[in-house]
Structures are given as C-alpha cells and as structure tokens.
Amino acid sequence: MSDVTGIGVGGGDVLGERRRLTNLAYRLLGSLAEAEDAVQETYARWYAMPPERRDAVRAPGAWLTTVAGRVCLDLLGSARVRRERYVGAWIPEPLPDHREWGGGGGGGADDPADRVTLDESVHMAFLVVLESMTPAERVVFVLHDVFRYPFAEVAGIVGRTPAACRKLASSARRRVDTAGAAPAAPAAARQAGVVRDFKEAWEAKDIGALVGLLDPAARMTADGGGLVGTVLRPVDGADRIAEYLLFIAGKAPGLTLLERTVNGRPGLVAQHGGVTVTVAAFDLADDGRIGGIWVVRNPEKLRPWLAFGAAAASG
Numbered sequence: 001m002s003d004v005t006g007i008g009v010g011g012g013d014v015l016g017e018r019r020r021l022t023n024l025a026y027r028l029l030g031s032l033a034e035a036e037d038a039v040q041e042t043y044a045r046w047y048a049m050p051p052e053r054r055d056a057v058r059a060p061g062a063w064l065t066t067v068a069g070r071v072c073l074d075l076l077g078s079a080r081v082r083r084e085r086y087v088g089a090w091i092p093e094p095l096p097d098h099r100e101w102g103g104g105g106g107g108g109a110d111d112p113a114d115r116v117t118l119d120e121s122v123h124m125a126f127l128v129v130l131e132s133m134t135p136a137e138r139v140v141f142v143l144h145d146v147f148r149y150p151f152a153e154v155a156g157i158v159g160r161t162p163a164a165c166r167k168l169a170s171s172a173r174r175r176v177d178t179a180g181a182a183p184a185a186p187a188a189a190r191q192a193g194v195v196r197d198f199k200e201a202w203e204a205k206d207i208g209a210l211v212g213l214l215d216p217a218a219r220m221t222a223d224g225g226g227l228v229g230t231v232l233r234p235v236d237g238a239d240r241i242a243e244y245l246l247f248i249a250g251k252a253p254g255l256t257l258l259e260r261t262v263n264g265r266p267g268l269v270a271q272h273g274g275v276t277v278t279v280a281a282f283d284l285a286d287d288g289r290i291g292g293i294w295v296v297r298n299p300e301k302l303r304p305w306l307a308f309g310a311a312a313a314s315g
Contacts, residue, residue, distance in 0.1 A: 014043075014046065014060050014061075014064065017060070017061050017064050017065075018039060018043075018115065019115045020061075020065075021038075021039045021042060021064060021065070021068050022035055022036065022039050022112055022115040022116060023115065023116055023117055024065070024068060024069070024072075024142070024143075024147060025038040025039055025068055025071075025072055026095075026116050026122070027121060027122065027127075027130070027142050027146060028069070028072040028073075028076065028138060028139060028142050029072055029075060029076065029079070030092030030093065030127050030130065030131060031079075031092065031093045031301075032093045032095065032112055032113055032116070032304060033093070033300075033303075034075055034079070035112065036112045037075075038068055038071045038072050038075060039068065041071050042064055042067045042068040042071055043064075045067055046060075046063070046064060046067070062153075065149075065157070066156065066157050069139055069143060069157040069158065070157060070158075070159075072139060073135055073136070073139050073158060076135035076138060076139070077135050080135070086225065086226075087224070087225060087226030087232070088222070088223060088224055088225070088226065088230065088231075088232040088233075089221045089222065089223050089232070089233070089234065090131070090223060090225075091124070091128070091221060091222075091223035091294050091295075091296050091301075092124065092127040092128065092130075092131065093296070093301045093304075094124070094262050094263055094267075094279045094281060094294075094296050094301065094302075094304075094305075095113050095116055095118065095122065095262070095263050095264075095304060096113060096260065096261070096262070096304055096305050096308070097118055097260070097261035097264070098111070098113070098114055100260055100261055101260075101308045111304070112304075113304035118261065118263065118264035119264055120264065121142075121146045122263045122264055123263050123264055123265050123281075123283070124262070124263050124265075124281035124282075124283065124292075124294045125179070125283040125292055126176070127263070128179075128292075128294065129175055129176050129179045130142070132175055132179075133172050133175060134168075136158055136160065136168055137168045137169075137171055137172040137175075138172065139154075139157070139158055140154055140158060140160075140165045140168040140169050140172065141168070141169050141172035141173070141176075143157065143158075144165070144169050145169060145172075145173070151165045151166055151169075180286075188265070188266060190284070190288065191265055191266045191282065191284055192259070192266040194213060194282070194284060194288065194289070194290060195259060195266045195267065195268060195282055196259060197209070197213055198210070198213050198268075198282075198290065199257050199259060199268055201213060202245055202246075202249060202257070203249075203257065205246055205249055205250075207242045207243070207246055210238075210241075210242035210245060210246070211238045211239060211242045212289075213289055213290055214238035214241055214242065214289055214290050215238065215285040215287065215289040215290060215291045216237065216238050217236070217237070217285075217291070218236075218237065218238050218241055218285070218289070218290055218291050218292065218293070219234050219235070219236050219241075219291075219292055219293075220234065220235045220241045220244070220292075220293040220294075220295065221234045221235075221292075221293070221294050221295070222235075222294075222295040222296075222297060223294075223295065223296050223297060223298050223301065224297045224298055225297075225298030225300060225301070227298055227299060227300065228277075228297045228298065228299065230295065230297050231244065241293070252270075252272075254272060254273075255270045255271070255272055255277075255278075256270070256271045256272070257269070257270055258270075258271065262279055262280065262281040262282075263281055265281065265282070265283075266282070267279065267280055267281045267282055268280045268282075269305065275306065276302055276305040276306055276308060277297065277299075277302075278295060278296065278297050279295075279296045279302060279305060280293060280294065280295045280296075281293070281294045281296075282294075
C-alpha cells in the first residue's frame with residue numbers, strides 16, 4: 001500500500017496538515033465525527049502550548065501525527081466499550097463522493113467528508129476488518145501499511161518497541177488476509193455493473209435475479225443504531241438476503257434508488273422524499289457476485305449525505 005495522501009510527516013504549514021490528519025483519523029476510527037473530534041483535539045493541544053514551545057518543534061507535521069495517533073488510540077479503547085452497548089451491528093460511517101451530486105449541495109473545503117481521500121484503504125470491507133483488530137493492531141497497521149510510516153516512528157507514536165510493532169502489523173495482516181479484504185479494488189466498471197443489476201432486480205422485485213447476483217455465502221449487515229428499524233443481526237445466504245430485500249421493498253414504497261460511490265466504490269443510496277435514508281456498500285466475491293452488503297440507516301452516520309436533496313435524484 002502507498003501513502004494515502006502522498007504527504008510526509010514533516011512540513012511547517014500546521015493548518016495545511018488538517019487533510020492528512022483527517023485521512024489518518026478516519027481510517028483509524030471508522031467514524032467521520034470521531035475523526036473530526038480527534039483532529040480538533042490534536043490542534044487544541046498544539047495551540048495550548050506556549051508560542052516558544054511551538055517554535056521549538058522542528059517538524060510540526062510529525063508532532064501533530066504523533067498526537068493524533070495517540071488521541072485515536074485512546075478513542076479506540078473507549079469506542080470498544082461503547083460499541084458493546086450499541087444496538088445491533090456497528091458499521092463504519094459511509095462517505096460520499098461530493099463530485100457526483102452536482103447541485104445537490106454539500107462538499108467544500110470546510111466539509112470533513114471532503115477531506116478524506118476515497119481510495120482502496122477506505123472501502124467498507126477493509127474498514128470492517130479494521131474494526132476486528134485490537135486498538136494497537138489497528139493503529140500500527142494503518143500507520144505502517146497504509147501510510148507507510150517506518151516502524152521506528154510508529155513505535156514512538158504507540159509507545160511500543162519497533163519489534164513489538166512489527167508483530168502487531170503481522171497479526172493485523174493475517175486478519176486482513178483471512179477475511180479476504182485486502183484493499184485491492186476490483187475494476188470500477190465491473191462492480192458498477194453488478195450494483196446496477198442488483199438495483200434493477202430489487203426494483204423489479206425479481207427474487208431469482210437477486211439470488212443469481214449474490215454469492216451463496218453472501219452476508220448482509222445493517223446498522224440502524226437503535227434509531228430506525230432494521231435487522232439487528234447479519235443475514236446470511238443468498239436466498240435469505242433476497243427474501244429480506246423483497247420484504248423491505250414491499251414495506252418501503254416510494255423509495256428512490258441512486259447509483260452512487262460509497263467509500264470509493266460503486267454503491268447505492270436510497271432516498272425518500274429527496275432525503276437520504278439508507279446507504280449501501282458492496283463487496284464482490286472472487287466469482288464476481290456480491291459477497292458482502294453493508295446497509296447504513298443510522299441517521300447520525302448519514303449526516304454527510306443529508307445535504308444532498310431531491311435535486312440530485314435526477315442525476
């Protein structure tokens with residue numbers, strides 16, 4: 001994997017580091033809101049130092065990265081406790097590609113979602129595997145394997161020896177390999193075609209077509225956060241997923257499905273009355289059929305999408 005942003009850890013433009021820090025924090029936390037909080041806390045600590053101490057920092061970017069990494073490590077520890085109490089499955093917060101929405105609203109330099117680079121290291125299957133790691137594994141793996149920080153620098157951030165960091169990264173890689181979620185993107189056109197066929201089959205209520213598009217061992221996971229109705233446990237198997245989707249189609253008339261990029265890959269957005277109510281991310285199995293579907297309905301995780309209104313539905 002290559003450095004997500006192509007920006008090193010040095011540099012004296014402190015505010016210019018915000019994009020890189022947001023990219024790092026989102027991949028570490030899986031939550032745009034928490035990532036923005038972590039970045040804000042990092043800058044708060046920077047500006048809390050007396051001017052003479054800030055002037056003495058030879059590499060402000062490296063200082064900010066170290067603090068952001070430690071803040072995220074602390075947040076990951078507390079997040080594990082919070083997510084044990086979460087209602088239903090917890091799915092990382094999905095991100096839009098603002099360029100697709102035209103005049104629908106949203107985006108801009110001040111929008112945290114627009115600071116995150118949509119590449120293979122934010123696709124949903126990969127982020128879900130990151131959630132299975134221990135906090136230390138995740139921080140070490142993201143810093144080294146995604147952002148290409150040397151183990152000597154990672155060790156200083158997480159408070160471990162370089163040797164211990166190598167072991168953590170190796171353990172994290174095994175998790176990724178076991179899950180088959182390595183961040184190597186399939187051809188966008190290929191996934192877009194499968195997602196389009198899925199959309200048309202769902203709209204036509206064609207259960208046979210849905211089953212044919214799903215890998216027999218496919219899994220669908222939904223996240224409503226206890227705030228909206230959705231299945232609380234993963235749905236496994238092509239037949240069961242297709243039956244559930246047709247049940248939802250009958251219970252939710254008036255939905256408009258849009259083909260949109262979700263975390264850098266082709267996905268679907270469901271709107272009702274011009275308001276985004278569901279975002280679905282997909283992962284393809286080796287045979288080209290859909291192996292994973294992640295359905296986010298928790299409105300607190302859809303805030304980056306809510307600015308896109310009815311004007312975008314025709315796009």
